[in-house]
Amino acid sequence: MIQVRGLTHYYGPHLAVQDVSFGVKKGEVLGFLGPNGAGKTTTMRIITGFMPPTRGQVTLADFDVVEQSLEVRRRVGYLPETVPLYTEMPVTGYLKYMGTLRGMKSKQIKNRIRDVIDICQLGDYHKTIIGKLSKGFRQRVGIAQAILHEPEVLVLDEPTIGIDPIQVVETRKLIQDLGKQQTVVLSSHILPEVSMICSRVLIIHQGRIVAEDTPQNLALSLQGVEQLQVEVGGPPAEVLPVLRRVPGVNEVTHRPQQNRELYTIRFQRGKDLRDEISRSIVSNGWSLLSLQAVGMSLEDIFLRLTTHEEL
Amino acid sequence: MRTVQAVAWKEIQIYFSNPMAYIVALIFLAVTGFFFVVDLTDPFPEASLSNFFFGATIVLILLAPALTMRLLAEEQKLGTIELLLTSPVRDWEVIVGKYLSSLVFLLAMIGLTFYYPLLLWVFGRPDPGPIYSGYLGLVLYSAAALSIGILTSTLTSNQIIAFVVASGILLLMYFATLGTGGGEGIWSTLVTEIGMRSHFDDFERGVIDTKHIVYFLSVTAFFLFLSIRALESRRWR
Structure with a gap:
């Protein structure tokens, strides 16, 4: 589903990602594990077509993220690290807007909004102005927009950061469920979280992949x-x-x-x-x-x- | 096209629910109203809107950038630009959608001034020609002014910077003609032709010259084009 070959990215003179290569199969839940500043967000931004890599090639469903960016973006649902919400809009208004941007028909949007509000348990808050929601609920709205158009690939950057423990558990359960139908790439700096959700883990450090394995084997190396x-x-x-x-x-x-x-x-x-x-x-x-x-x-x-x- | 509509519609809704936009509209009406009345307090009042048009163009140097400064700078500040640019939306659709929303709001503001000419018709016999052409000129001028604001808003995540720089560019372009000192030669002509004021005069007098229409449309297209390029450059900057 996703093929990354020789990905290198510089921010000015600063090297963020160096010669990273990996593949993600359809239906796989891949976890990026690494300390802060390891290059996780950079890699995800490149996969989602937000910015092109300095060197290297990334394809998603056989579309090049630079050359056929629009096709790639049509197939990706993305939750950036800082949840991007228009705080002055109500939840449903926001979702409707995002649906239209993704080229969904208005009838389809209506039905899907009902679904995702159900999936993300936003039922009581669907009319609330986003700015008034708590952090955990904002995170859910963020996930709701990412899955709204039923993308083939879901990219989640630190999906459980900064929300309270009970909501963390719920969010992980949600991601696990989503992983049953979709290809998911998520990043985290918490080892147990990744072992819980992901079928495969990439450990990334200072811009390089230092290990790639199943969570079980990684646990072994810890011992x-x-x-x-x-x-x-x-x-x-x-x-x-x-x-x-x-x-x-x-x-x-x-x-x-x-x-x-x-x-x-x-x-x-x-x-x-x-x-x-x-x-x-x-x-x-x-x-x-x-x-x-x-x-x-x-x-x-x-x-x-x-x-x-x-x- | 549907995306342009969606972007524009969302921004229009925000304009109409945002105190900032109403403050801008209020100041616009207050200042233009003042300029309108100045004519009428003359011992021999003239039933014309030329003073109003002059005042409107001046006050828009500040107010047009105030309307546009939020449009892209805020998205960059809040990080929602990441969402916008990873949606299957073309860069020009974002720029044009945002631009249209500001244009709609400004047109609504100009629409509110229609009672000035109405008053003239009730109490006097104004010459309709300069009023029609003046409004046409005002709309064209506004379109150009907003496009400059869109460009500066695309270039920064700081709304204040977007506002100040756009006002500065507008101010320079508006008064460029003064800088020639009435001189002759290619440079003076060039600066005069770039200056907005020299292209607005004819509209005020009731003359609709294609040259001036083309000028304002070109300025608008030029700055919108730069904005689209600036947004694109975010991808490789």
Whole structure:
């Protein structure tokens, strides 16, 4: 559904995102996890067509976000970090306006507004001026506008930030439900939240993707597992089983990146498997092009993440 | 086209529910009313609106930017621009929609002044020609003034800056003619032709010259074009 290749973005001289590549499949709920200023918002703004990347290509449903921006924008529902609301408008008036901007027919808008007000539990407030709503309800109005036109892709930037705990739980439930029908990309700096909602997580730090995995595996790495990244010159189909057979290795994942065959190897902390791994690669006649530990930096990043909820 | 309509309609609703717009309308009526009366207190009053037209163009140097300053600057301040630019809406549709809303409100304001000529007709026998042409000129002038305000509002998220810069540009363009010192030559001609005042005089006198209509329409189109470009540039700035 979404393909991001070699995405790089500068704000003036400041590098915000550096050579980020990933894909999102249809129906997947992908979480961006990273401390503040990691580049999450920048990446999302580029996916939604708000601004073009300095370098790299992003396609959404096979439409290029720069060249065919209008087609992309038609398919995306977006909730920016600061919920963009016209505070002087009532809830239904606002939704109606957003529906018209997205090219919906007025009858369709009417029906959909009824639906989204139901979904987002805004029933009692649909006539209220948005400026008078509490933060949690504003967030819901923000989500309501994002899903109004039944977009194929939903992009939510920190959807639970700054709302009270009970509403956080409700909002997460809502996103989980939405994820059943739609492709969702969301960002967060709270680890448990992402593990709860997402089927896959990208950890992004200082503009780079440092890990990409399922929430379960990420939880494993938190429990004292180290990671090695190896680049091997050899056929992946044969390399994978060999690496897996090295004693002490928990898991190996293959991650091709721009003609480079990268493997992430996980093993229990405390052992040093570099020797065994390099030997098994070389003895098979393949070349070991690089080997680096990524576990430590990952741990640093986790330390900066909110690993528990402040309730 | 539907999007233009939607954008314009939303802004019109906000104008009519916003105290700022009513304050602008109030000041406009008060000042133009004053200029209108000045003529009538003359010992030999003339049943004409030329003073009113003069006053209206002067006061609009301040009031037109006051109407437009909110339109895009506020969206940028509140972040709603992010929503607008990620909706399937073309940049020109946003600019034109916003512009039309301000034009509608200003036309409504001008509409409120129709009782001045009505009074003239009740108490005297005014020459209708200069009144019609004067109103035409006023509408064209307003259209141009608002387009300048739209441009400055697109360029900043600060409404005050949008207001001051637009008023400054309008002021310069309005009085540009004075700067020539009545001199001759290509530069004097150029500055005179750019100046708005020199193009408004004929309308006041009852002359409808295509040259002046084209002038005001060109200025409007030029500034709207720049605004669209400025909004586009937000994407790569």
